[in-house]
Amino acid sequence: MICLGSDFIVDFLRQKQNAVLKLQSLKGKTVVSTEVNYFEVLYGVFQKKQVSQKELGLVQEFFNSIPNMALDHPSAFNAAEIATNLEKSGLDIGLNDSLIAGICLSNNCALLTKNVNHFSRIKGLKVETY
16 A cells, blocks of 8 residues: 655646656555645645635545545554654654654555655655655
8 A cells, every 4th residue: 555645646736747657657556645645735725825726626536536544543643653753853854744654654554755855764664756
């Protein structure tokens, strides 16, 4: 199972070739995302001066087309541990990324992202890039 990160989803929705080709290469594999990624992508849409209903519709359509993993108790536990350990070592990656990583770890799921630097700091998290 592979979890699509927010950066990948944004690149795919913008039809960037590397993201489109990567998603095509994942045919036959279980592809998911998280509710935190949904929040992050929507947040980016709503931050703009003028909210594009077309863009908003594309985001919603995309997230409705794949399973999205929720933040449950085991995921929250993992995320809190990740965030705390990284903060203590001066390698903070932010709460959203800690939540995403916690969800992925709880679900034994690799994360597909360009942000390998952040996520490779997390012990046990499988990280793929495109």
